[in-house]
Amino acid sequence: MKDSDAPSSTLHEKQESPSTNEHTETAKDEHGVYDVGERPVNRLNAVFENPLAGVPRERLFEDVERFCKRFGLEEYVDTFKKGALISQNPAGAQDLVELSEEEKEVLRREHTHKWSQPWQLYFMASMCSLAAAVQGMDETVNNGAQAIYLKQLGIKGHKNEENLTGLIVGAPYLACAILGCWLTEPLNRYLARRGTIFLSCFIAAVASVWEGVANSWVNLFIARFVLGLGIGSKSSTVPVYAAECSPAPIRGALVMMWQMWTAFGIMMGNIMGVAFMGLKEDLSWRLMLGSTVVLPLIVCAQVYFCPESPRWLIQHNKVEKAFRAFRTLRPTDLQAARDLYYAYVGVELERRVNKGKNFFTMFAELFTIPRNARATLASWIVMFMQQFCGVNIIAYYSTTIFQDSGYTIQEALLASMGTGILNWVFALPAFFTIDTWGRRNLLLFTFPFLAITLFWAGFSFWIETGIKASKKRVAMVTTGMYLFEVFYSPGEGPVPFTYSAEAFPLHVREVGMSWATATTWCFNFIISFTWPSLRRAFQPQGAFAWYAGWCLVGWVLVLLFVPETKELTLEELDQVFSVPTWKHATYQLKNAIWHFRVWVLRQKLEPLPKFYEGAENLVW
Structure with missing residues (x-):
């Protein structure tokens, strides 16, 4: 497939700042699409965010319609629109007015009855x-x-x-x-x-x-x-x-x-x-x-x-x-x-x-x-x-x-x-x-x-x-x-x-x-x-x-x-492996010491913060 054939709103990535500091910036084109073409090759796929996050709903639906037309899936266009909305914000799927109660129950069953599969x-x-x-x-x-x-x-x-x-x-x-x-x-x-x-x-x-x-x-x-x-x-x-x-x-x-x-x-x-x-x-x-x-x-x-x-x-x-x-x-x-x-x-x-x-x-x-x-x-x-x-x-x-x-x-x-x-x-x-x-x-x-x-x-x-x-x-x-x-x-x-x-x-x-x-x-x-x-x-x-x-x-x-990978989609793992190694090692050493003090020395300590909370603020 040629690059021009891909829906432009699906190409969404963290953009590095040209400055010398370590923090990342974002840069969008006129369609609100993250531009990946100017990224240095050695950092180009450093981290892939949810490629649908932040895409306006109208733009998302247009992309879905083009996608369905391109691949002969027009009869499922409404289903794909709902699927794209869920993918855009999985945590908020239960609040989507486009979904019926039956469809919301299907999504809940993925976690309550996870072994109920074809x-x-x-x-x-x-x-x-x-x-x-x-x-x-x-x-x-x-x-x-x-x-x-x-x-x-x-x-x-x-x-x-x-x-x-x-x-x-x-x-x-x-x-x-x-x-x-x-x-x-x-x-x-x-x-x-x-x-x-x-x-x-x-x-x-x-x-x-x-x-x-x-x-x-x-x-x-x-x-x-x-x-x-x-x-x-x-x-x-x-x-x-x-x-x-x-x-x-x-x-x-x-x-x-x-x-x-x-x-x-x-x-x-x-x-x-x-x-x-x-x-x-x-x-x-x-x-x-x-x-x-x-x-x-x-x-x-x-x-x-x-x-x-x-x-x-x-x-x-x-x-x-x-x-x-x-x-x-x-x-x-x-x-x-x-x-x-x-x-x-x-x-x-x-x-x-x-x-x-x-x-x-x-x-x-x-x-x-x-x-x-x-x-x-x-x-x-x-x-x-x-x-x-x-x-x-x-x-x-x-x-x-x-x-x-x-x-x-x-x-x-x-x-x-x-x-x-x-x-x-x-x-x-x-x-x-x-x-x-x-x-x-x-x-x-x-x-x-x-x-x-x-x-x-x-x-x-x-x-x-x-x-x-x-x-x-x-x-x-x-x-x-x-x-x-x-x-x-x-x-x-x-x-x-x-x-x-x-x-x-x-x-x-x-x-x-x-x-x-x-x-x-x-x-x-x-x-x-x-x-x-x-x-x-x-x-x-x-x-x-x-x-x-x-x-x-x-x-x-x-x-x-070795970072943890359980219960994450294959795409979400990109963010897990984008955490700097030294940050991961430092935290896990502290975590090991914390567990030793609590379970062996029987000390009462405050729980450590979860490592991946606020990961978007980490240096990638």
Whole structure:
């Protein structure tokens, strides 16, 4: 779409003063429209206000009429006018005389009955959940299989046994980090969200069969590397797709289904290890790896019946199709029109800001534009810590860790299945709290317990071996690892992908999500590749303590640099990430000290002011 085609009143942005002071000023053209054309490129999308705020009603209605005429939506023009009025001032929607009492009740129900949504929305969520389960199985089915194929394929006893083991275990994550995640942007551009999900799951199905028939460690490495090409683009696309389709009040819960059902897949992968363990060795590990072919084929069929992301359709000028998608995903036409028009004007603003940019320019903007840089830093922290909290040493190596503590291989597989079950079951609390208690609070609450449980599991290896002592060591190691899963699942489990999927503005969302997922898969490969050597050099005590220390570092990083994002629209998050980092860190330090004095020292103090109150007066 050409710039001149966008409704002029939809382009509304804070304008920087040409003076040297830090405060922002506004400048409008003759139509009362904020002029973005003269903004410095490094500050151009520093903050996007509500693009409809302050637009005169007559002008707003004229823009809506032109919009409906342009995209063949004339029969819904009255509905779009009401939707635009609601978007202009959501807090005052109940006072609009244009709305009937029935329509006002619909808007109230968004908050009083937020789970009352069309079945198609939940069908979409179920498809995303199964796509996540595909990934979980792909990750952990290798846990039990490696105990067998290391010997079958001649890796056991090889002079480079540790490196080869780490390389094969980490092959999918190496592929994700260096290639798979970076395919997200071009795949999404040409195949859209649904097409990318279909292709990534098809690749996963093919790679699963390939793994099962591999006849050498080289062949198995290549198969698992190809598997990573599907994992990378899928893990980047599915959370974004879910975020763009979901209404704000339940967006966090629906997006976090990614991690919850990844945990389900992890559990299923461990169950497959137990299910096929009793068969002939050369057959059992092949069936374990090949069992992951079923779920991706189901997703390939299911995604066909899901609507495309409305925001992707708007971005690609398919507005009429976007309205049909929103009508499928929202309870009423009024809500569909409201969300469509508000998303459209935001996309048009971003389209102007993003005109003439390519992938490399957008990638650079992740670090050069302050609003984006804060989202980049925050998503990097949560994604980095998802790996360096140590979870995947349990997901990938729990069988061998349990064997080291004193289990037989059959007992170790059963114990590993227990970690998978706990990982899934204890993701349920996050489903109910991520949109109420918030992303930050879940992380800040669980990180200290992750550190404690890792110290517990690692230090338990100091219990001496022997018949009686061995039972104590087995019990202590198992308890520490199980408790770790209990605290991981509601915190660092679901939050990172949910957070990253919503943190970036639309025009750099694919690139930003590629960055975030490449981060997690890069460090995933690092820990999966280095764990055998780390365990030998530091012993289990020191290796577990290493990751326990990182959990404490993660608590500090989240406290200072990760803003809260719960219950905000994707557009409102622009204002959250436009708050200067030093202001956020300073306030959160004061907030932490306040909580320590009140809850630990039992002092009676006045409550701190809410941070985002008066945010319009902050220096952007």
